[in-house]
Amino acid sequence: MSPAPTAAAPGEPGDPLPSARPAASPLVHTVTLVEQQAKACAELGSPLYAALLDQVALDLAAGGPCAAALAGHEADPAGAAVALRLLGGVHALVLTGRVPELALHYPSAGGRFDPARPAAAWPAFRAAVADNLPWVRDWLTRPPQTNEVGRANLLVAGLLHVLAGRARPVRLFELGSSAGLNLLADHFRCEAPGFAYGPAGSPVVLTDAWQGTPPTAAPPLEFAERRGCDPAPIDPRSAEGALALRAYLWPDQPARAARLEGALRLAARIPAPVEAEGAADFLRGVRVADGALTVVWHSVMRQYVPAAEWAAVEAELERLAEQSTAAAPFAHLAFEPRRDGGMVRFVLTVRAGREPERVLAEAAPHGLPARLLPAAGEPGR
Template sequence: MSQERAAVMVKHQARGCAELGSPLYAFLLERVARDVREGGPCAQALAGYGDAPGPDAVALRLLGGVHALALTGRAPDLAACYPSTGGVFDPDRPEPCWQAFRAAVTTEMEWVRDWMTRPPQTNEVGRANLLVTGLLRASQTWPLPVRLLELGSSAGLNLRADRFRYVSEGFAWGPADSPVLLEDAWRGIPPAWLVEAAARRPALTVVERRGCDVTPIDPLSSGGALALRAYIWPDQAARAARLEGALRLAEQVPAEVDAVGAADFLADVRPDPGTLTVVWHSIMRQYVPAAEWARVERELDRLAEAATAETGFAHVSFEPRRVGERHRFRLAVRLGGAAEQVLAEAPPHGLPAREVTTA
């Protein structure tokens, strides 16, 4: 039963990859699912994970581990068909790619099994598109220096989101020379309030950049950078380019990520008069146990209740709209003790966003 469930989870992820623009991974995961059912090497790679909950993203762990083999030169035949390593994937002749993938799993089983123990953390740079939108909304209410705090921060790349460049029809915000460019940030014309807020605050003063993660990644280490690259899908060059830019920016702009859970992290946060404290997170809530998330909400309520005209607080989240709704994610903002507002929705990678006028 566990093996069959593993195959079902893999096929589910294959559909997701197809819908999100990765024909390479959609094809490979269809073949992985078949290999699991047939008891092939992919079944061995996934052994023990058949009963893992959906948030464990078992298929993405496998893909990340194998992609790392291609990136490090340990799977040259696979690298030849991965665009991320200079190869070419031919959708009309995909079988050689599958054979190279299967051979890599077989030959490097110990490597793959080790990667299966690691939760996938893409630290998706595109999600900053939504997070910064929420930040600019908060800055309209509190035009103050910003304390930027992130839950589930992974490598902390999005703690530098104010240093990214965002471009869309009739809209641009962020340093023009930023190494991170988010093009086509909005579907159609961006919200009028956002254009106005960006014009009024062409730059923000961020006085603190701090996040938390139970298993943080050091983006300045070779191993950390490899992990981040490995979890980018190899046929999605725009995502890879954004990541490379964010890695360069991480060398220039310091940020701190504490190895601690979200609730304990927030418990140490105190209101700071004269600043706008922003707590944000993106597609991480599903990984937090219910009991801990209840503590997170209590801490957020505490900080919200302490907000005043001189002490700003905003909670910004980009999370699934509702359980069971595939690939629909919403940007929600809570300003101080006010009710939460839903401002936009976007695919899970953050681009393009679409304004939501009613929750």
């Protein structure tokens, strides 16, 4: 998949920006969002979910089990991603062995998706929802959290750009960390033709990371400190936390699953604390420090932060930028979606100290592949 513009549609956190356009009624609103999510899944390489959501939309309109599952959520905003909550809850049923008939169609559980019969899983999916309504409705209360590991590809590139080939300890603070997996990015390996960066033998290998000219490699990253925040953090070392992370991945995307499994192995042995706190409150406790580069980064989380809180976040980022000095530098790195007319692009932006923000690269929503933008130059030079 190339990092081309994506049609605006709702997606998992990290996919196209949700549309805020109101529908004629709550039910029509929900059906429309499910249909949009189906198109987004098709564009982002999940034909299984695209086919299932097409059927979910019809079942909603007909008052079937999916309508019962989503009862009370018909007026939820697009950003709530109710379609992905539904899919995540059913995927969790599959992964825990509760719906073996549906598991036959889920590659994540050893099943097989038949592209010649894309809707073959629908009868078993519908039965799974009907037979497990309390379970599914509980999952509808949970925000989808993946904080996709592939996005570390962009964040690391931004860090290489700021370091410009110089070895310097990094104090890393992440907003919207979920399970904190991308706080472990210094242990990931990024690879592309003619490019390899990160420790050899890492359990997380981000292959085909770059199209065209890749970033310039630099000395190994040294994270002197790593901390994150999230309003509802997930513990990746717990069985429940690992299940949630696996369930919100799309079952016919094995490369993403492999990246997650590798990151879970790293999380089991490397502390990466995530505080149960909002982004603005978290940043109020961050200061620059002599002898280290203080970095705040985040990936596809801004759209889920209320406007008033994000204004407070920007004020804290401005404070840190003003505190930045040669001895105690600061940088803000973000991989976030931006509207470009009727399309959405996912771009990497970097602001070092008081310098203006620069757009360095763009990528597919899950971070792979990426490409440097011509006007940006090469990170690390």
